[in-house]
Amino acid sequence: YSTCVPKQRRTFPEDFIFGVSTASYQIEGAWNLDGKGENIWDYLTHNHVEAIADLSNGDIAADSYHNYLRDVEMLRELGVNAYRFSLSWSRILPTGFANYINKAAIDYYNNLINELLKYNIKPVVTLYHWDLPQKLQELGGFGNPLIADWFEDYARVAFQYFGDRVKFWITINEPKEICLDGYGSTAKAPMLNASGIGEYICAKNLIIAHAKAYHAYSNDFKATQGGVCGITFSVSSAQPLTSSEEDAIALEIHNQGEWAIYSDPIYSKEGGFPKEFSERIALKSLQQGYPRSRLPAYTEEEKDFVRGTSDFFGVNHYSGSLVSAVTSNNFVVPSFNDDVGVSYYTPEEWPRSVSSWLTQMPNSLNITLTRLRDRYDNPEIYITENGWSTYQGLNDDTRVNYMRAAWESALDALDAGINLKGYMAWSLMDNFEWREGYSERFGLYEVDFEDPARTRTPRKSAFVYKQLISTREVDHDYDPDSQSVMTI
Numbered sequence: 412y413s414t415c416v417p418k419q420r421r422t423f424p425e426d427f428i429f430g431v432s433t434a435s436y437q438i439e440g441a442w443n444l445d446g447k448g449e450n451i452w453d454y455l456t457h458n459h460v461e462a463i464a465d466l467s468n469g470d471i472a473a474d475s476y477h478n479y480l481r482d483v484e485m486l487r488e489l490g491v492n493a494y495r496f497s498l499s500w501s502r503i504l505p506t507g508f509a510n511y512i513n514k515a516a517i518d519y520y521n522n523l524i525n526e527l528l529k530y531n532i533k534p535v536v537t538l539y540h541w542d543l544p545q546k547l548q549e550l551g552g553f554g555n556p557l558i559a560d561w562f563e564d565y566a567r568v569a570f571q572y573f574g575d576r577v578k579f580w581i582t583i584n585e586p587k588e589i590c591l592d593g594y595g596s597t598a599k600a601p602m603l604n605a606s607g608i609g610e611y612i613c614a615k616n617l618i619i620a621h622a623k624a625y626h627a628y629s630n631d632f633k634a635t636q637g638g639v640c641g642i643t644f645s646v647s648s649a650q651p652l653t654s655s656e657e658d659a660i661a662l663e664i665h666n667q668g669e670w671a672i673y674s675d676p677i678y679s680k681e682g683g684f685p686k687e688f689s690e691r692i693a694l695k696s697l698q699q700g701y702p703r704s705r706l707p708a709y710t711e712e713e714k715d716f717v718r719g720t721s722d723f724f725g726v727n728h729y730s731g732s733l734v735s736a737v738t739s740n741n742f743v744v745p746s747f748n749d750d751v752g753v754s755y756y757t758p759e760e761w762p763r764s765v766s767s768w769l770t771q772m773p774n775s776l777n778i779t780l781t782r783l784r785d786r787y788d789n790p791e792i793y794i795t796e797n798g799w800s801t802y803q804g805l806n807d808d809t810r811v812n813y814m815r816a817a818w819e820s821a822l823d824a825l826d827a828g829i830n831l832k833g834y835m836a837w838s839l840m841d842n843f844e845w846r847e848g849y850s851e852r853f854g855l856y857e858v859d860f861e862d863p864a865r866t867r868t869p870r871k872s873a874f875v876y877k878q879l880i881s882t883r884e885v886d887h888d889y890d891p892d893s894q895s896v897m898t899i
């Protein structure tokens with residue numbers, strides 16, 4: 412490190428928000444208690460046990476349904492300004508529909524929200540972090556355009572019951588992971604694997620669902636409740652492998668496929684899907700014998716309805732790669748990968764986490780934020796997730812290194828005038844890492860999943876984050892040891 416000491420001491424602004432993130436299915440447990448309905452992860456983990464790396468499930472998870480007071484105590488220990496968590500749709504609306512509201516769920520979230528406010532911690536609430544009510548999935552889920560109405564109804568319930576105290580709403584977490592992983596492949600529930608088809612139908616229905624919830628908030632709640640409402644995307648950091656024209660094009664197509672297909676309809680001036688990627692899919696579809704593009708178009712009316720429906724840009728940023736052009740394979744079976752048609756490289760020297768997809772690319776956060784600034788005219792940005800995976804154990808130096816690099820990169824972005832307002836680490840504590848179960852750990856706090864009490868213990872990174880928040884400075888020399896005691 413001594414070779415690249417920052418020129419001057421740099422600090423995060425006083426009003427910069429530091430937080431941590433979690434998601435309902437990954438932490439809550441209590442999968443069938445107090446009237447909760449079944450969701451797609453309950454269904455997958457119970458009926459396809461082998462789909463999860465360690466054959467586990469989220470039935471109990473970190474048991475935050477019973478441990479939320481300890482969770483808030485940990486937030487106070489860290490000294491965060493904000494806690495991003497998600498609501499379980501099927502806990503609040505067990506049928507999926509708004510015909511019946513489960514009082515126990517309202518009580519649970521009220522208790523959590525009130526406890527946060529007692530200590531001046533801002534609740535940042537995600538309405539949907541991947542746990543769709545199973546019945547709605549059987550009706551097509553994000554493959555059915557009616558999802559927009561179902562989601563609006565659910566969102567209205569949340570705004571009505573919690574909006575007097577929640578002033579920061581995120582409609583949907585990571586459209587790409589929902590659509591590509593859930594509908595276009597088997598990486599996430601519902602593992603539909605309608606490759607080259609499902610992800611694109613979902614891409615349109617999901618963003619219209621988001622827009623409906625946004626309009627509901629801005630028409631009927633915003634004036635009295637005074638909060639903000641937006642959406643969060645996963646945006647990795649990509650750079651071209653070479654300076655060739657082909658690789659520059661490859662990078663643009665990669666960006667359009669990975670995130671702009673979801674974010675352009677909301678943030679671009681023109682609205683609708685990004686042009687070049689749409690044209691590629693349309694052309695390939697014809698070559699593959701489809702009578703129309705596999706990517707459904709936005710009508711002019713839909714473009715207008717969706718454009719501008721976010722008060723900020725939420726970014727989940729983890730990994731990065733180098734992108735280069737490949738000659739298209741023209742697979743008989745259509746796929747997103749074939750439609751994008753690029754290949755990815757990860758240099759040997761980039762540190763690797765225990766997640767196959769997660770490496771530490773130098774300066775990756777600033778590269779990502781710069782791209783968003785340039786594409787969308789410097790929107791207000793929140794990092795809503797950023798984190799690193801390890802195995803069990805309290806000494807998580809690789810996470811500390813990753814996070815410090817991310818914070819330096821965020822400071823670079825602030826220096827460059829990027830409108831970055833906050834940073835939320837993924838995750839407060841270890842949790843159910845989807846198809847990886849409990850085999851990959853993302854927590855600042857370790858959770859003992861063998862212990863019925865699900866005891867939480869701070870890792871080294873928790874102390875380091877706490878120090879960053881209190882000093883607003885990245886201190887590369889601070890080295891808390893195993894004797895360190897966490898206090899509020």
Ligand code: GBH
Nearest residue numbers: 434584585588645727729768796837844853
């Ligand atoms: C976040 O997604 C989620 O919001 C959160 O719930 C999750 O726990 C956290 O990350 C950690 O995974 O290289 O083809 O295997 C991060 C998005 C998901 C993007 C996995 C990359 C791997 C694609 N990432 N994905 S692949």
